[in-house]
Amino acid sequence: MTTRSVSGSGSRPRWTLRVVGGFALAAMALTACSSGDSGDSGDSNDSGDSSKKSGSGSSSEKLSGTVTVFAAASLKESFTALGKTFEKEHPGTKVAFNFGGSDALAASITSGAPADVFAAASPKTMKTVTDAKDAKGTPVTFVRNQLEIATLPGNPKKIKTLKDLTRSGLKVALCAKEVPCGSAAQKALTAAELKLTPVSYEQDVKGALTKVQLKEVDASVVYKTDVKAAAGKVAGVEFPESEQAINDYPIAPLKNAQNAEAATAFIALVKSAQGQKVLGQAGFLKP
Numbered sequence: 001m002t003t004r005s006v007s008g009s010g011s012r013p014r015w016t017l018r019v020v021g022g023f024a025l026a027a028m029a030l031t032a033c034s035s036g037d038s039g040d041s042g043d044s045n046d047s048g049d050s051s052k053k054s055g056s057g058s059s060s061e062k063l064s065g066t067v068t069v070f071a072a073a074s075l076k077e078s079f080t081a082l083g084k085t086f087e088k089e090h091p092g093t094k095v096a097f098n099f100g101g102s103d104a105l106a107a108s109i110t111s112g113a114p115a116d117v118f119a120a121a122s123p124k125t126m127k128t129v130t131d132a133k134d135a136k137g138t139p140v141t142f143v144r145n146q147l148e149i150a151t152l153p154g155n156p157k158k159i160k161t162l163k164d165l166t167r168s169g170l171k172v173a174l175c176a177k178e179v180p181c182g183s184a185a186q187k188a189l190t191a192a193e194l195k196l197t198p199v200s201y202e203q204d205v206k207g208a209l210t211k212v213q214l215k216e217v218d219a220s221v222v223y224k225t226d227v228k229a230a231a232g233k234v235a236g237v238e239f240p241e242s243e244q245a246i247n248d249y250p251i252a253p254l255k256n257a258q259n260a261e262a263a264t265a266f267i268a269l270v271k272s273a274q275g276q277k278v279l280g281q282a283g284f285l286k287p
Contacts, residue, residue: 064092067262068114070105071097072121072180072249073204074145074222077229078282079119079270085278086269093262101179101204102126109134109254116263119251119270121145121180121205126250136257139250142270143284146246147184148224149237150212157218162192162239165219173211173220174198181205184245185221191244209234223247225283248287 067086071079076099083095098105098115102125109115110132118135119142120126129135151159157170165172174196175182182201189196199217202208208220209227212234219237227236251270253263269275280286 063090063262063265065259065262066094066096067116067259067266068096068098069117069119069266070109070113070115071099071117071119072102072105073099073206074121074181074225075099075119075249076206078225078279078284081278082266082269082275085274086266089269090262090265095266099204099206101176103128103178103180104203114256114258115254116257116259117251117253117266119249121249122183122247123250124183125180126252129252129254134255135252136255136260137252139252140267140271141248141287142251143249143276143279143287144246145223145225145249145284147181147188147221147239147242148227149219149239150209150222150227150230150234151219151237152212152215153232153235155235155237159219159237161237162188162241163194165221166194166196170219171217172196172198173200173202173208173217175205175208175221176201176203179204180247181208181221181223184242184247187245188221188239188241192241223283228283246285249284 069079069083076097079097079099083097086095087093102120102122105118106120106125106128109118109129118126118129120129123139126135126139130139149159149162149165151157157164159165159170164170174185177183177186181204200211202211202220205222205226209222209230211217212220213230224236227234251267253260253267257263270279276286
């Protein structure tokens with residue numbers, strides 16, 4: 001009876017069981033798919049992390065465009081070399097330099113000249129920019145520089161001391177007093193209790209050096225780095241008073257930088273061991 005009752009109910013119970021079984025299988029399949037999707041999602045997240053890691057690990061590839069650097073004239077040779085290194089390490093970038101007297105560069109920046117980085121030859125000229133709130137963050141001293149007397153090759157006038165520059169008939173060029181190298185020269189002369197009237201005041205240290213190279217003057221007071229960069233075209237004479245007039249060189253990114261990321265990266269290169277090596281080879285002193 002019982003057997004007959006079950007079978008007597010027809011195939012409906014068995015059909016119902018098959019349908020339920022079908023739903024169960026479908027649910028299992030969906031669960032498996034869901035599990036698979038979750039795995040894919042995990043892979044996707046890993047892929048995203050990998051992409052992020054790749055992005056952070058290859059941040060150099062993200063840098064592009066031009067980074068404009070205003071820098072003291074005495075930095076010309078070393079910064080030009082570092083600029084080439086920067087462009088090589090960051091394909092797609094270009095470093096544009098404006099070298100000159102730090103005071104003139106500072107005045108240009110505060111007047112709105114477009115620039116991303118300012119590297120000055122003295123804290124005083126950098127202060128012009130920070131006081132105008134045109135620098136971003138606190139400037140950092142990255143090198144120092146010391147004065148030296150530049151003479152014609154072979155030192156035909158036999159200049160041996162700073163006092164020798166005051167000799168009658170000797171033609172001397174100095175940097176303008178408002179320029180860092182000129183301010184340092186005045187400090188050295190004051191320390192030596194000397195008065196010197198040059199035949200010309202130049203607007204940057206390269207101008208003072210060129211006067212000697214062109215034989216327009218017998219000597220000029222410049223930086224050791226400039227004498228070294230001249231590579232035999234001038235001779236250098238050290239003097240002890242220069243130790244009392246060493247200039248700190250600060251560098252800072254600028255508030256209105258058009259390429260802030262590249263500016264930060266360039267400053268990082270200057271401060272790095274690689275950058276310091278290049279600057280040291282040029283004759284700069286450690287900060």
